[in-house]
Amino acid sequence: MSFPLSLQRDQSLRTLNTFGIDAKAAAFLRVDSVDVLRAMRADPALAAMRRLVLGGGSNLLLTSDFDGLVLHMTNRGVAVTGEDDDHVYVTAQAGENWHGFVQWTLAHGLPGLENLSLIPGSVGASPIQNIGAYGSEMADYFHSLTAFDIGTGEMMTLDRSACAFGYRDSVFKHALRDRAVIVEVTFALPKRWQPNLRYAELVAEVAARGISTPTAQYISAAVVAIRTRKLPDPAQIGNAGSFFKNPVVSAAQRAELLAAHPQLVSYPQADGSYKLAAGWLIDQCGWKGKSLGAAGVHEKQALVLVNRGSATGTELLRLAERISEDVKQRFGVRLEIEPVVVS
Ligand SMILES: Cc1cc2nc3c(=O)[nH]c(=O)nc-3n(C[C@H](O)[C@H](O)[C@H](O)COP(=O)(O)OP(=O)(O)OC[C@H]3O[C@@H](n4cnc5c(N)ncnc54)[C@H](O)[C@@H]3O)c2cc1C
Numbered sequence: 001m002s003f004p005l006s007l008q009r010d011q012s013l014r015t016l017n018t019f020g021i022d023a024k025a026a027a028f029l030r031v032d033s034v035d036v037l038r039a040m041r042a043d044p045a046l047a048a049m050r051r052l053v054l055g056g057g058s059n060l061l062l063t064s065d066f067d068g069l070v071l072h073m074t075n076r077g078v079a080v081t082g083e084d085d086d087h088v089y090v091t092a093q094a095g096e097n098w099h100g101f102v103q104w105t106l107a108h109g110l111p112g113l114e115n116l117s118l119i120p121g122s123v124g125a126s127p128i129q130n131i132g133a134y135g136s137e138m139a140d141y142f143h144s145l146t147a148f149d150i151g152t153g154e155m156m157t158l159d160r161s162a163c164a165f166g167y168r169d170s171v172f173k174h175a176l177r178d179r180a181v182i183v184e185v186t187f188a189l190p191k192r193w194q195p196n197l198r199y200a201e202l203v204a205e206v207a208a209r210g211i212s213t214p215t216a217q218y219i220s221a222a223v224v225a226i227r228t229r230k231l232p233d234p235a236q237i238g239n240a241g242s243f244f245k246n247p248v249v250s251a252a253q254r255a256e257l258l259a260a261h262p263q264l265v266s267y268p269q270a271d272g273s274y275k276l277a278a279g280w281l282i283d284q285c286g287w288k289g290k291s292l293g294a295a296g297v298h299e300k301q302a303l304v305l306v307n308r309g310s311a312t313g314t315e316l317l318r319l320a321e322r323i324s325e326d327v328k329q330r331f332g333v334r335l336e337i338e339p340v341v342v343s
Contacts (some may be wrong), residue, residue: 001246004175007027007028007029007046008025008027008029009028010024010025010026010028011024011025011028011070013025013026013031013054013057013062013066013070015055015205016057016072016236017057017058017060018056018057018058018064018120018238018239018240019060019061019062019238019239019240019274019307019311019313019316020234020238020307021062021238021307021311021312021313021316022310022312023062023063023064023065023066023313024065024066025052025066025068025069025070025243026049026065026066026067026068026069026121027046027068027069027247028069028072029046029068029069029070029071029072029073030072031071031072031073031074031095031290032074032241032339033075033168034049034148034155034183035152037071037148037181037183038148038164040069040071041150041153041173046069047066049069050066050068050069050232051068051069051070051178052068052069052071052340052342053073053120053124053181053257054064054071054073054257055073055094055095055122055125056071056098056120056121056122056125057121057274058120058121058125058234058240058241059121059125059128059129059240059241059338059339059340060240060339060340061172061240061279061313061316061317061337061340061341061342062164062313062338062342063179063312063313063314063317063341063342063343064313064314064343066342069183069255073094073095073122073124073181073182074095074136075093075095075183075184076093076095076096077090077092077093077096078091078092078093078096078098078101078104080091080108080110081186083191085191085194086128086190086191087143087189087190087191088110088188088189088191089143089186089187089188090105090110090186090187090189091184091185091186091187092104092123092185092187093123093124093183093184094122094123094124094125094126094182094183094184094185095122095123095126095182096122096123097122097123098111098119098121098122098123098125098126098131099117099118099119099120100118101113101123102116102222103116103117103220104112104221105189106216106217106220106260109295110189111189111190111193112140112141112187112189112190112193112216113136113141113187113189113221114216114217114220114223115125115133115134115135115136115196115199115202115218115223116131116132116133116134116136116138116223117220117223117224117227118224118228119131119241120234120241121134121210123184123185123291124182124183124184124185124271125182126138126185127139127145127163127165127170127172127182127185128170128172128173128182129169129170129173129338130165130167130168130169130170131134132167132168133198133227134175134196134201134202134223134226135196135198135202136196136222138159138165138238139163139164139165141165141187141188141189141190142165142186142187142188143159143160143183143186143187143188144157144158144159144160144185144186145158145163145182145183145186146182146183146184147176147180147181147182147183148180148181148183149179150178150179150180150181151179154168156180158171158180160239167245167248167275168338169285177311178303184214184296186328193216195214195216195219196213197219201226202204202219202222202223205225205226206218206219207224209222213270221319224274224340229253230261230301231304232298232300232301232306232328233299233306235342237296237298237306237307237308238306238307238311239277239304239306239307240305240338240339241304241338242278242279242304242338243303243304243305243337243338243339244265244276244278244282244301244303244323244335244336244337244338245280245336245337245338246275246276246277246318246337247271247275247276247278247281247333247334247335247336248269248274248275248276249266249273249276249333250272250273250274251272251274252265253332254274254276257276257332257333261284261331263277263280264280265277267326276333277336278303278327279301279302279303280302281327281330281331281333281335282297282302282323282327282335283302283305283330284330285323285330287294287302287323287326288300288302291308291319292315292318292319293307293311294307294309294310294311294315294318295307295308295311295316295318295319296308296311296319297319297323298309300321305319305320313341313342317341322336323335
């Protein structure tokens with residue numbers, strides 16, 4: 001079968017990952033339609049290669065050149081695809097920018113996703129770790145998705161239960177890892193919308209602006225303002241947002257920790273467990289603002305590792321390991337890395 005699109009060799013990924021890591025892909029394809037995936041699978045040389053699906057590169061740590069095929073999702077399009085008494089259904093292609101998509105929904109009078117404004121990356125990656133922020137998760141508004149199964153060459157449709165969403169987790173990190181290329185995602189946006197103001201910092205931001213009944217667009221603007229203040233912009237300094245997940249511990253372990261560390265920051269979960277603020281644990285170990293070579297910990301956000309210049313992925317990983325060791329030793333809690341480590 002002749003190949004319909006040009007394949008690039010030794011493609012630099014430096015501008016395609018928000019850490020700005022200078023790594024190369026042995027082979028690189030832009031995926032602007034499912035046809036490209038079908039053609040890739042039909043080509044024996046390409047089908048045999050290791051693969052990495054790439055969206056915005058904002059949740060990746062590249063630790064070396066990638067000796068395989070990068071599939072860069074660039075398919076675009078957003079449309080209202082249905083409605084019922086309770087919801088309007090909106091389908092977005094995987095290569096759409098997430099924040100651009102959220103703004104599209106709000107501009108079309110379809111609230112729901114406003115608390116997730118300004119999260120970097122693509123729509124297609126949003127189910128992978130069930131992105132979340134400011135008291136909301138993508139799974140709250142997810143309806144279904146369509147993915148290309150690289151194993152069989154068939155399209156598959158997955159509903160919410162098939163995706164097995166959890167805290168920064170889904171089936172795509174487990175059984176369907178390296179198999180499903182998400183092509184489009186459909187969201188169910190509520191017709192009877194209520195503002196989600198569970199998150200104290202967001203409530204304070206809205207109150208500070210003197211608004212008593214905020215619209216979804218207003219909440220989005222407040223989220224954007226908080227995030228812009230708090231989080232380093234990858235265009236200024238390379239980073240992938242939170243580098244560690246907030247660890248979840250039992251009520252008994254939290255009580256023990258609280259006795260030893262009365263300032264411990266923790267949040268109760270519906271199942272009786274507690275989420276600990278990983279940033280606080282790291283800060284207590286004295287890592288905020290510190291560096292190992294060009295790999296550093298952000299001055300304001302201990303949870304965010306940054307590339308201060310020409311750090312390699314391995315250097316960032318080494319820094320993460322040192323931080324984890326210190327947290328384990330001091331609090332007995334294991335930190336788990338959030339971005340996908342690619343070697
Ligand atoms: C400044 C900053 C702030 C952030 N804040 C948040 C936050 O508040 N909440 C949050 O949850 N995350 C946050 N993140 C992390 C990141 O934005 C999200 O995880 C985002 O969904 C990643 O999207 P991406 O397109 O960049 O994915 P990539 O980094 O390109 O890929 C991430 C993973 O998803 C896979 N993947 C990507 N697209 C597809 C696809 N179409 N099909 C199958 N697999 C795919 C990749 O193979 C990889 O394993 C932040 C990152 C940064 C840099």
